[in-house]
Amino acid sequence: VALERVCVIGAGTIGSLVAAHLARIAPVSVLTRRPEHAAALSEHGLRVSGKAEFTARVSATSDPAELEDFDLGVFATKATALEAAASLVAGRAPGAAMMTMQNGLGAEEVVSRQGRWPLISSVTFMSGIRHGDAHVEYELDTATWMGPYAGTRTSPELVAEVGRMFRAGELKAEVFDDLRPAQWSKLIFNAAVNGTAALTGLPHVRLFAQREEHWQLGHLLQDLIAEGRAVAAAAGVKLREDPWEMNCLAVERGETAHADYAHLPSMLEDVQARRPTEVEAINGQLVRAGERLGVAVPLNAAVYRLVKAKEESWKLVRPKPEEAVLR
Amino acid sequence: VRVCVVGCGAVGSLFAAHLGRLGGAEAWAYDLARDHVEAINAHGLRLSGRAELVGRVQATADASALPPCDFGILATKSMHTRAAIEATAHAFESGAVCSVQNGVGNEEIVAEHVERVIRGTTFPAGHIVEPGHVEMDTTGDTWIGPFEPRPAPMEEVDRLADALSRAGMPTLALEDARGAQWTKLIFNAATNPVGALTELSHGRVCDLEPTRRLVSGLVAEGKAVAARLGVELDGDPDELVDHAREVAYDHKASMLQDVQAHRPTEVDFLNGGIARFGGEAGVPTPLNEAIAALIKGVERSFAEKEETRT
Numbered sequence: 192v193a194l195e196r197v198c199v200i201g202a203g204t205i206g207s208l209v210a211a212h213l214a215r216i217a218p219v220s221v222l223t224r225r226p227e228h229a230a231a232l233s234e235h236g237l238r239v240s241g242k243a244e245f246t247a248r249v250s251a252t253s254d255p256a257e258l259e260d261f262d263l264g265v266f267a268t269k270a271t272a273l274e275a276a277a278s279l280v281a282g283r284a285p286g287a288a289m290m291t292m293q294n295g296l297g298a299e300e301v302v303s304r305q306g307r308w309p310l311i312s313s314v315t316f317m318s319g320i321r322h323g324d325a326h327v328e329y330e331l332d333t334a335t336w337m338g339p340y341a342g343t344r345t346s347p348e349l350v351a352e353v354g355r356m357f358r359a360g361e362l363k364a365e366v367f368d369d370l371r372p373a374q375w376s377k378l379i380f381n382a383a384v385n386g387t388a389a390l391t392g393l394p395h396v397r398l399f400a401q402r403e404e405h406w407q408l409g410h411l412l413q414d415l416i417a418e419g420r421a422v423a424a425a426a427g428v429k430l431r432e433d434p435w436e437m438n439c440l441a442v443e444r445g446e447t448a449h450a451d452y453a454h455l456p457s458m459l460e461d462v463q464a465r466r467p468t469e470v471e472a473i474n475g476q477l478v479r480a481g482e483r484l485g486v487a488v489p490l491n492a493a494v495y496r497l498v499k500a501k502e503e504s505w506k507l508v509r510p511k512p513e514e515a516v517l518r
Numbered sequence: 519v520r521v522c523v524v525g526c527g528a529v530g531s532l533f534a535a536h537l538g539r540l541g542g543a544e545a546w547a548y549d550l551a552r553d554h555v556e557a558i559n560a561h562g563l564r565l566s567g568r569a570e571l572v573g574r575v576q577a578t579a580d581a582s583a584l585p586p587c588d589f590g591i592l593a594t595k596s597m598h599t600r601a602a603i604e605a606t607a608h609a610f611e612s613g614a615v616c617s618v619q620n621g622v623g624n625e626e627i628v629a630e631h632v633e634r635v636i637r638g639t640t641f642p643a644g645h646i647v648e649p650g651h652v653e654m655d656t657t658g659d660t661w662i663g664p665f666e667p668r669p670a671p672m673e674e675v676d677r678l679a680d681a682l683s684r685a686g687m688p689t690l691a692l693e694d695a696r697g698a699q700w701t702k703l704i705f706n707a708a709t710n711p712v713g714a715l716t717e718l719s720h721g722r723v724c725d726l727e728p729t730r731r732l733v734s735g736l737v738a739e740g741k742a743v744a745a746r747l748g749v750e751l752d753g754d755p756d757e758l759v760d761h762a763r764e765v766a767y768d769h770k771a772s773m774l775q776d777v778q779a780h781r782p783t784e785v786d787f788l789n790g791g792i793a794r795f796g797g798e799a800g801v802p803t804p805l806n807e808a809i810a811a812l813i814k815g816v817e818r819s820f821a822e823k824e825e826t827r828t
Contacts, residue, residue, distance in 0.1 A: 390715050391815030398818060406790070411811040414804065489735065490808050496728030497812075500716040503726055 194288065194352055198222060198261035200276050202232065202251070204319040205292055206267030207327040211237045212360035213265075214247035220259055221251040222279065224272070229253045231324040241319070242329040243361065255279040263353060264289045266302060269457075270472035273301050281305040288349050290337065294381055294457070295472030296374065296480075299340045310340035311350050312370045314377045317362070318454070334363035338370030372431035379419030380434040382474045383412050384441075385458035386494035389468060389501070395454045400439045411490070412438055418488045419477060425484035458498070465505040470498040519681050522546035522587045522609055524602050525594030526554065526563075526577065528644040529618065531652040533591050533687060535563040538573025540685040546584060547577040548606055555579045557650025567644065568654040569686065581605040589678050590615035591638075592628060596787035599624045607631035614670035616662055616678060620772075621787025622703055622795060625665040635665035636675055639698040642687065659688050663695025696749045704740035704755040707788040708733045709762070711809045713771035714783065714816070721767030724759065732805075733759055736789075739803045743796040773813070780820040785813040 199210040200222045210221050214237070221237075223229045232251035239245055252258060261284050268276045270293040283306075290311040291298035299310045316333035337354060339345035350366050357364035367373060384395055387408060393399075402409035416434045423430055441454070461468040474495035481488035519542065523534040526549035537545040547563070549555055558577040565571050578584065590610045594602045596619050603615070616636035617624040629635045641658030662679055664670050672693065679691035692698070712723050712733055723729045737755045744751055762769070776783045789810040796803035 387812070387815065390812050392819035393815050393822060396822065398815065406786075406811060406814040408811055408815050411808050414808065490804060493732055493735070493805055493808055496732045497712070497715050500712075500718055500723070500726050500729040503722070504717040507722075 194262040194349075194356060196220070196259065196261040197263045197265065197356075198258060198280075198284070198287075199249075199265045199267055200280060201266065201268030201272065202228065202237075202324075203267065203269065204321050204327055205315060205317070206265070207237060207321065208239070208317060208319050208329055209265055209267055209292070209362070210249050211239045211245070211247040211327070212243075212362045213356060214249050215245070215361070216356060216359045219247070219249045220261060221249050222255060222258060222276075223251055223253050224276075225324075226253040228324045235325040238326040240322075240326065240328050242332040255283065258283065260284055260287075262287050263356075264308070266291045266293070266298065269293070270295055270298060270469040271467045273298055277302045277305040284308075288345070288353070290353060291340075292335070293472060294377075294385075294469050296378055296476040297472055303340075309345040309349060310343055311337055311345060311353060312340045312374060313337040314370065314373050316377075332363060334365050336365050336367060336370060336373045338367040338373075341369065341371055371428050375419075375423045375426070375428045376430045376432045376434055376437065378473065378477060379416055379423065379430070380437045381456075382419060382477045382491055382494070383415035383434065384438060385456040386415070386470070386474050386491075386498060387412060388456040388459040389462045389470070389498050390494065392459070392462075394459065395441060395456055397442045400442045415490050415494065418481070418486070418491050422477060422481045422484060422486045422488060425486045426480060462498075462501065467502060468498060470495060470502070474498065519589065519677070520544040520546065520585065520587045521589045521591060521678075521681070522548060522584055522606070523575075523591045523593055524548045524606050524615075525592060525598065526551075526558070526575075527593065527595070528646055528652055529640065529642070530591070530593030531563055531646070532565065532569075532642050532644055532654055533593060533618070533682070534575045535565045535571060535573035535652070536569070536685040536687050537681070538563060538575040539571055540681065543681060543685065545573060545575045546587065547575050548579070548581060548584060548602070549577065550579050551649070552579050553649040554646070557648075561650055564651045565644075566647070566651065566653050568642075568657045571686075581609070584609040586610075586612060588613045589681075590632070592617045592619060592624065594619065596621050596624055596784040597782050599627045603628050603631045614674050614678070616670075618660060618662075619787070620702075620706060620784050622699065622791035623787045626667075629665060629668040633668065634670035634674065635668045636662050636670045636678065637665045637695045637699060638662040639695065639702050641702075659690060661690050661692055661695050661698035663692040694750075696747075697752045700740070700744045700747075700749045701752040701755055701758070703788065703791065704737055704744065704751070705758045705762075707740060707792055707806065707809075708736035708755060709759060710771040710773035711783075711785060711789060711813050712736075714773040714777045715809075715812060717774060717778075719767065720769045720771065721763050724763040735805050736809065739796070739801075739806050740792050743792055743799060743801045743803060746799045746801045747795065777813075777816055782817055783813055785810050785817075789813070 229251035289308040315335040354366040526547035562572040614634040618640040640660040679689040682689040789806040
């Protein structure tokens with residue numbers, strides 16, 4: 192299997208990191224939503240700082256008609272933007288393989304509605320910070336896990352080749368025959384951590400794993416995760432990692448122990464910017480799976496409903512700042 | 519009769535100002551807001567809106583200045599109950615103290631410091647316009663009754679209800695005042711935090727299917743706890759939710775106001791209270807516990823933001 196030309200669709204943090212690293216070993220084109228974003232990338236190249244320091248040359252456009260043919264397409268948009276992004280490349284690159292990198296579940300179904308490409312599922316744990324259209328900081332150089340989209344004709348060799356390309360470009364990658372155990376581990380983790388962060392305004396701080404006092408958030412996270420485990424079990428998925436352990440490890444790594452350094456879950460970033468969140472792809476998918484499989488998930492449903500309602504509040508005119516109330 | 523309102527914020531001021539006009543009554547107020555205290559002492563305590571009056575009230579921020587009182591009316595926010603009653607208990611050595619606060623659990627704290635305790639629930643509401651001046655937004659009844667573990671005798675409850683009613687704050691004395699308290703508790707615990715977490719007005723919370731269903735889930739848990747405790751509710755809190763949608767669509771829950779002002783909330787006495795009583799009675803309250811944890815997380819985020827700022 193030879194995958195010579197790569198196209199990255201969506202150049203947010205993850206898309207930028209993937210495009211820059213793969214551009215070290217293959218010609219990479221980038222499809223952006225904004226023309227000025229594409230212009231900046233074409234003009235300056237794509238700079239990476241942090242865990243790696245280099246500037247990659249990519250060809251970028253916001254017009255899908257200008258895209259050259261490619262062998263591997265990587266969808267790296269937010270889950271909320273995937274449908275629109277996939278429709279832009281509908282009918283293009285019929286011989287290509289497509290990889291989805293979205294949080295939550297359901298990305299592959301969205302892409303498969305736009306073409307009959309072989310699909311590669313992935314879950315990524317790397318993180319970064321965008322410092323501009325043409326500069327991304329590589330923050331956590333943790334792995335991306337990938338595997339054939341369950342139940343489709345995607346060959347393991349194809350996935351192995353993508354894994355090889357990631358590693359050759361100096362990204363960490365692991366290849367699995369069945370990605371669902373990893374996908375579900377991250378889904379359950381994200382539903383609990385991102386939902387709680389979005390509602391409390393707290394980054395992923397140590398309180399998320401503390402249970403000494405009755406009011407501490409560790410109890411809630413534990414209960415949310417227990418519901419998720421029950422859904423996974425009913426779906427016949429044996430989790431690769433325990434989401435509670437993932438939660439404890441993430442807050443004990445040190446960098447999230449204090450707010451100054453704590454990881455800001457993407458759903459909280461979206462809430463702070465009053466953007467639509469990925470709650471449908473994450474919490475919504477978990478709640479619907481629970482309903483489908485007959486597993487009660489009242490707490491995940493509560494978090495899901497609260498985040499949905501919070502999104503609704505942004506559609507209203509922003510209220511005036513509260514008048515000071517004497518007490 | 520000498521009555522001291524402890525915590526003379528919006529609700530406390532409604533009681534104090536009315537009592538300050540009652541013949542034969544001597545009204546005192548204890549509050550930590552010095553500008554409010556000074557304005558009351560200089561010009562009297564003025565109400566506007568649903569009541570137009572100026573009450574003569576002796577206000578102080580110094581608890582040691584309080585004389586012995588026949589009654590205390592505790593009207594602080596619930597998180598200040600302990601500090602307020604610890605500071606003022608000496609004034610009620612031969613008196614009874616009635617809580618008119620939100621939630622459950624306040625009377626238990628009062629009973630640690632005072633011999634005779636009265637359970638209370640009040641509906642009138644208002645807001646402070648300026649020091650010494652409170653706007654009364656809604657009128658309504660107050661229900662009071664002996665606090666069972668450390669009760670004031672019924673004659674004493676009757677006396678307080680009579681004084682308040684004659685002062686213009688209609689008050690009913692009941693042998694068992696838990697029904698009114700739990701009805702309001704369940705209503706508040708189901709609606710306040712949902713508004714606070716979503717930043718939606720009460721009416722919008724009701725109109726959105728996801729939040730309306732969550733409210734009903736919270737109400738159901740509260741009703742189950744009340745039933746196990748043998749509390750007969752005054753009305754169906756779910757119907758109150760719909761009724762409030764009709765009469766207070768744009769109302770922003772007080773907990774939402776607290777959260778937006780980065781103040782601590784009363785969640786420990788609302789959802790936390792339901793969870794605590796549920797735990798003792800063996801009734802599971804997972805939703806109320808989850809909501810309480812989320813609100814405590816929101817409160818914690820204020821501290822994180824303060825730390826980050828420095």
